[in-house]
Amino acid sequence: MRFRTVRPGASAAALTAALLLLLGSCERREAYTDTHAGMVSVADGTGGQMWVPLYDEVPVSAFSSDEFASDGTYINYIGTQYKVQRGIDVSEHQGEINWQAVRGDGVEFAVIRAGYRGYSEGSLYEDAFFRRNIADAQAAGIKVGIYFFSQAAHETEAEEEAAFLLGLLAGYTLDLPVFYDWERVTGVGKTRVDEVSGETLTDCAAAFCTIVENAGYTAGVYFYRSLGYYDYAIDRLTDYVFWAGAPGIAPDFYYQHTMWQYSFTGRVSGIETETDLNLLFLPAEADSERVPPPDDTDAAVPPEAAPPSVSG
Secondary structure (H helix, E strand, O other): OOOOOOOOOHHHHHHHHHHHHHHHHHHHHHOOOOOOOOEEEEEOOOOOEEEEEOOOOOOEOOOOHHHEEEOOOOEEEOOOOEEEEEEEEEOHHHOOOOHHHHHHOOOOEEEEEEEEEOOOOOOEEEOOOHHHHHHHHHHOOOEEEEEEEEOOOOHHHHHHHHHHHHHHHOOOOOOOOEEEEEOOOOOOOOOOOOOOOHHHHHHHHHHHHHHHHHOOOOEEEEEEHHHHHHHOOHHHOOOOEEEEEOOOOOOOOOEOOOEEEEEEEEOOOOOOOOEEEEEEEEEOOOOOOOOOOOOOOOOOOOOOOOOOOOOO
């Protein structure tokens, strides 16, 4: 039998090599970067998930999918935490509306477009059916809110839009907030706002809403999923009512919102075209059916006196 000769110090050398290897492995693990740090996984609206910025100070939605059920035409809330109203949002694209028939179909509120800025040249316009819609909807007993379709390229234009809108609203009384609706327009080629950053967009929304609230209204911001997650810094907008456009069978927008737009293709009696369908959530214990600002549950919308006219 032959015996292996072990040189002095060989075991120590092997041990040292093993320790160095272990330490190198630890260093590599410590250098690992979490690519999703500061983010949260949310529903993407197509059955999948996506990573989006996490705002720790923004309240998270408490909605549960088992609180909602479809009757084949509308989605209904069957939970107990909120009083819920059924609504639509409309513009001149819906044409002439029979508002009595709309009310007869169970619609309780409407958010009506008052005006808009063009996406090509940037001019300001009154919606062709704004005055007819607001008069006829209120005559039918439907609560009314307003939205302005913005294509502001910077904060000054957002302020101009707010001033223009207040001029349109002079003499009208509203039940629901005035919403800022900025959207990225697709399928029309290059627009004047293609390069607007999320920071600028957030500045625009805040500027618009500040002017609206200073005039005595409750202000809100509309956004669809990608705009709310990737463009708006919504932690800067929590003083305003959130209206989330997130079509589906239950609301899946991660952060708390007061109004949910659940369909772009709804059918309502009295409207010949497809229209957007919404649900408005009010606290079950609320004494008023008006939407309170996020920071003041006792405030009414709008003030007793109509806001002053502001020239555009």
